[in-house]
Amino acid sequence: MAMLGFLILFPLVVAAxxxxxxxxxxxxxxxxxxxxxxxxxxxxxxxxxxxxPWVSFxxxxxVIDYVSTIVSVLVxxxxxYYGIRYKNVWACVLAVIQVVGSLVFEFGFAHAIxxxxxxxxxxxxxxxxxxxxxxxxxxxxxxxxxxxxxxxxEPEGAKDRRPVFFALMFVFLAAMFLIVFSNNMVWxxxxxxxxTVCSFLLIAYTRTDEAIKNAFRQIIMNMLGGLAxxxxxxxxxxxxxxxxxxxxxxxxxSNPALVVLPVCALAFAGLTKAAxxxxxxxxxxxxxxxxxxSALLHSSTMxxxxxxxxxxxxxVFLVCPVPSVMVILVGGITFxxxxxxxxxxxxxxxxxxxxxxxxxxxxxxxxxxGTPEAVWAAAFLILFHAIAKSLLFLCVGTAEHHIGxxxxxxxxLLFERMPRLARFMMLGIMCMFIAPFGMLIAKWAxxxxxxxxxxxxxxxxxxxxxxxxxxxxxxxxxxxxxxAGRPDNVEMTVHKSEWTSIMLMxxxxxxxxxxxxxxxxxxxxxxxxxxxxxxxxxxxSANLWIASIAxxxxxxxxxxxxxRNKAKKVDxxxxxxxxxxxxxxxxNSLSGESSATSRNMYLEGVFGEKRINPVGTVACALVIIxxxxxxxxxxxxxx
Amino acid sequence: MSLLFVLIGTLAFTIAAPVxxxxxxxxxxxxxxxxxxxxxxxxxxxxxxxxxxxxKDNVSVNxxxxxxxxxxxxxxxxxxGIFYSGGNLLMSVFVITLSGLFxxxxxxxxxxxxxxxxxxxxxxxxxxxxxxxxFMAVAFYMAAGTFDSAGVFALDAPVVSSxxxxxxxxxxxxxxxxxxxxxxxxxxxxxxxxxxKGITTEMSGKTLAxxxxxxxxxxxxxxxxxxxxxxxxxxVSIVLALVVIALVYFLxxxxxxxxxxxxxxxxxxxxxxxxxxxxxxxxxxLAYL
Numbered sequence: 001m002a003m004l005g006f007l008i009l010f011p012l013v014v015a016a017x018x019x020x021x022x023x024x025x026x027x028x029x030x031x032x033x034x035x036x037x038x039x040x041x042x043x044x045x046x047x048x049x050x051x052x053p054w055v056s057f058x059x060x061x062x063v064i065d066y067v068s069t070i071v072s073v074l075v076x077x078x079x080x081y082y083g084i085r086y087k088n089v090w091a092c093v094l095a096v097i098q099v100v101g102s103l104v105f106e107f108g109f110a111h112a113i114x115x116x117x118x119x120x121x122x123x124x125x126x127x128x129x130x131x132x133x134x135x136x137x138x139x140x141x142x143x144x145x146x147x148x149x150x151x152x153x154e155p156e157g158a159k160d161r162r163p164v165f166f167a168l169m170f171v172f173l174a175a176m177f178l179i180v181f182s183n184n185m186v187w188x189x190x191x192x193x194x195x196t197v198c199s200f201l202l203i204a205y206t207r208t209d210e211a212i213k214n215a216f217r218q219i220i221m222n223m224l225g226g227l228a229x230x231x232x233x234x235x236x237x238x239x240x241x242x243x244x245x246x247x248x249x250x251x252x253x254s255n256p257a258l259v260v261l262p263v264c265a266l267a268f269a270g271l272t273k274a275a276x277x278x279x280x281x282x283x284x285x286x287x288x289x290x291x292x293x294s295a296l297l298h299s300s301t302m303x304x305x306x307x308x309x310x311x312x313x314x315x316v317f318l319v320c321p322v323p324s325v326m327v328i329l330v331g332g333i334t335f336x337x338x339x340x341x342x343x344x345x346x347x348x349x350x351x352x353x354x355x356x357x358x359x360x361x362x363x364x365x366x367x368x369x370g371t372p373e374a375v376w377a378a379a380f381l382i383l384f385h386a387i388a389k390s391l392l393f394l395c396v397g398t399a400e401h402h403i404g405x406x407x408x409x410x411x412x413l414l415f416e417r418m419p420r421l422a423r424f425m426m427l428g429i430m431c432m433f434i435a436p437f438g439m440l441i442a443k444w445a446x447x448x449x450x451x452x453x454x455x456x457x458x459x460x461x462x463x464x465x466x467x468x469x470x471x472x473x474x475x476x477x478x479x480x481x482x483x484a485g486r487p488d489n490v491e492m493t494v495h496k497s498e499w500t501s502i503m504l505m506x507x508x509x510x511x512x513x514x515x516x517x518x519x520x521x522x523x524x525x526x527x528x529x530x531x532x533x534x535x536x537x538x539x540x541s542a543n544l545w546i547a548s549i550a551x552x553x554x555x556x557x558x559x560x561x562x563x564r565n566k567a568k569k570v571d572x573x574x575x576x577x578x579x580x581x582x583x584x585x586x587x588n589s590l591s592g593e594s595s596a597t598s599r600n601m602y603l604e605g606v607f608g609e610k611r612i613n614p615v616g617t618v619a620c621a622l623v624i625i626x627x628x629x630x631x632x633x634x635x636x637x638x639x
Numbered sequence: 640m641s642l643l644f645v646l647i648g649t650l651a652f653t654i655a656a657p658v659x660x661x662x663x664x665x666x667x668x669x670x671x672x673x674x675x676x677x678x679x680x681x682x683x684x685x686x687x688x689x690x691x692x693x694x695k696d697n698v699s700v701n702x703x704x705x706x707x708x709x710x711x712x713x714x715x716x717x718x719x720g721i722f723y724s725g726g727n728l729l730m731s732v733f734v735i736t737l738s739g740l741f742x743x744x745x746x747x748x749x750x751x752x753x754x755x756x757x758x759x760x761x762x763x764x765x766x767x768x769x770x771x772x773x774f775m776a777v778a779f780y781m782a783a784g785t786f787d788s789a790g791v792f793a794l795d796a797p798v799v800s801s802x803x804x805x806x807x808x809x810x811x812x813x814x815x816x817x818x819x820x821x822x823x824x825x826x827x828x829x830x831x832x833x834x835x836k837g838i839t840t841e842m843s844g845k846t847l848a849x850x851x852x853x854x855x856x857x858x859x860x861x862x863x864x865x866x867x868x869x870x871x872x873x874x875v876s877i878v879l880a881l882v883v884i885a886l887v888y889f890l891x892x893x894x895x896x897x898x899x900x901x902x903x904x905x906x907x908x909x910x911x912x913x914x915x916x917x918x919x920x921x922x923x924x925l926a927y928l
Binding site: 412413415430434435436440444447448451454456459460462463464466467468470471474475477478479481482483542543545546547550553554557561562563566567568569570571572573574584596597598600601606 | 641642645696697698699700701702703705706707710713714717721726727729730733734736737740743744746747748749750751752753754755756758759762763765766767769770773774777780781786835840841904907911914915918919922923926927
């Protein structure tokens with residue numbers, strides 16, 4: 001248990017130190033060392049409890065209860081402060097409701113309820129701890145170099161707010177650890193709210209009008225989720241008389257009719273945090289933040305907290321149809337429609353954002369299905385998405401600083417200008433969508449579990465969504481692979497800290513994909529077994545090993561095989577004699593010079609945001625409203 | 640154990656598929672010629688063509704294209720090996736998609752405008768047929784109770800009896816997969832409707848030879864998927880499957896010679912509508928009735 005406490009508290013201490021350190025070099029040392037400590041500690045924790053079922057720790061402390069209430073109130077107060085300062089009525093209203101709600105809750109209801117086992121861990125928490133501790137702190141290290149460049153690009157005399165930035169990142173990690181280890185749902189809620197406000201501050205980092213606007217969009221949507229969480233706490237305390245997550249889940253599984261409303265509310269909180277339609281716009285807006293923020297929000301924290309809660313609720317979804325249908329439909333629709341919209345985007349970060357939302361949708365749908373197979377798939381989707389997405393964000397961030405653009409069309413020739421970076425990016429992209437890499441194996445398990453449970457609508461959404469996924473990744477991959485003459489290599493000036501993190505993610509991908517059967521055996525299967533009592537493993541391990549071998553082959557080809565061919569070089573065909581092959585300029589029939597241009601297809605008319613966005617927003621909003629109407633009726637029916 | 644099967648299957652496929660595929664391509668050219676009122680080349684002409692390509696100088700526009708194509712070929716062989724050794728149909732589908740991806744990336748890597756257009760269109764083609772292929776695998780699973788292609792030998796009746804609608808849908812997208820007109824957007828054998836040489840514009844010599852061999856193997860694999868619908872426990876059913884394969888291939892050649900290339904919009908919408916109507920409806924019927 002000391003380890004859990006250490007993981008939650010240590011990042012807070014680091015954050016406090018970073019807040020006062022203004023020296024660049026000192027900050028580099030502190031961030032690097034503490035990231036290493038957090039990473040090693042979380043690996044050690046995983047190793048110690050490998051394969052553990054649910055392990056509860058007896059730990060209760062009224063002091064911590066009060067602290068967590070105070071933190072919740074402070075969070076709301078901070079939002080209120082910014083809401084007043086930037087004159088945002090909705091944020092103020094929600095913040096006031098939350099302050100009142102949490103104070104009344106703490107002193108009116110929660111005080112009477114003891115949760116003796118405040119902390120716990122199980123294999124899913126361990127998986128999350130690994131993701132937060134290793135990938136999250138890897139991103140912090142990356143941010144060192146990135147923010148140095150970022151500051152250099154700022155106008156002269158701009159205030160250096162980096163101490164706050166790094167402090168926030170570490171607070172974020174602490175809050176995430178609190179979320180994955182808390183059995184006391186009030187503490188869990190505190191972590192939940194802290195991540196919300198941290199991402200608010202990180203998104204608003206640049207203080208431009210756009211950043212402020214998007215930050216407020218984020219805070220309003222996530223506070224709605226937070227209020228739903230609070231509602232769930234109220235119902236749980238009043239009706240079920242417990243605030244322990246374990247007891248809540250047990251009651252839910254044995255008596256699903258009792259928990260329809262709180263589970264719906266918690267699922268709603270999860271959906272908002274996981275940026276599912278109609279709340280997906282906050283994650284798109286979050287792109288205005290510096291890239292490490294995006295990487296952190298998209299891969300290891302924030303949105304992963306949302307799907308973590310949903311996966312935790314999976315056994316209840318299995319027996320409780322109303323929230324289950326809501327989560328399944330919202331997740332499935334989000335997956336298909338966001339994959340469609342990703343086709344029409346040229347901005348690399350926006351493509352990544354849509355792909356994140358789509359993949360979270362898939363995880364959400366898996367959680368909603370709730371069978372052992374679906375949970376198995378969801379756990380792998382969480383793991384591989386975290387690794388691959390952080391790798392991609394880090395690569396895009398570095399590329400942006402060196403080629404001056406985040407447009408995919410400008411990444412032409414990246415393979416030559418930044419040969420190493422392009423290969424890493426290609427690895428990340430392949431991991432996202434193609435066999436034999438992790439994401440596709442997980443998608444495969446998803447497909448099988450959807451078929452087995454008769455979720456035919458999900459099979460439909462998955463089939464069309466995956467086809468779209470192929471399109472938008474393949475054309476990006478193609479752009480990266482282009483090779484012409486020998487343009488300048490602009491890779492030399494990339495910071496060492498950036499390389500370290502990028503390498504870390506790439507190595508994790510390769511290890512993850514090659515050792516996929518082993519990870520399944522030591523981490524994911526124990527969790528599935530501890531929750532459901534059966535495994536329901538549906539992909540024969542022989543297939544997993546084929547995938548593992550193929551992944552190894554591709555990795556070797558990508559990093560050792562490419563570019564070794566010693567064939568005689570010739571110019572490409574350009575409908576005339578080549579004048580400048582690199583620029584695709586040729587002599588035309590009038591002896592003048594013409595240049596050939598070609599762009600990827602973005603199919604704006606078919607898959608444009610304008611066409612698809614309203615459909616998804618309306619459909620998902622309707623699903624959620626109907627589900628809440630049903631659960632309200634179910635609640636009334638109980639009395 | 641099944642890993643070993645897949646390995647043996649892949650080796651066998653590596654030897655047999657190019658031979659069969661080459662003969663099939665020769666037959667294709669002969670029948671096509673007869674349909675157009677010509678005599679046509681000898682049956683082994685595709686083999687002579689590839690042999691000549693292999694003898695050509697090693698010339699390339701860049702240093703990576705050949706490697707990508709080798710990967711594409713290797714994964715095609717693996718996909719065939721998985722399927723014909725009785726392995727998992729979905730795995731076979733995914734590996735052949737991987738092979739398709741390498742083919743696309745090879746074309747992109749050249750930065751030739753013509754090859755890029757071909758690669759773009761190939762990507763669109765994958766997007767067009769992928770839903771139906773997934774539905775095909777899912778429907779097979781629901782009808783046969785397993786994803787393993789070997790499972791058909793334990794059935795009392797061929798899967799086509801319950802998923803004939805899926806079979807028809809699959810026939811539709813098979814035209815795209817076999818690169819037959821009207822859906823030969825990325826790479827056509829009909830010179831009159833092609834932009835230079837589509838996705839293979841910059842490929843030559845050994846690289847182009849590998850592409851040709853890859854297509855032979857792909858065709859053998861896809862026709863295997865067709866045959867799978869008609870096999871059950873009775874050994875005679877294999878003969879039936881071969882007859883159906885022959886008929887289907889003849890039908891594809893006939894379609895190839897009678898329709899002009901369509902625009903991508905028509906291909907995408909028709910393939911998705913077919914996938915929805917044939918694939919999804921059939922699966923829904925299996926699941927709920």
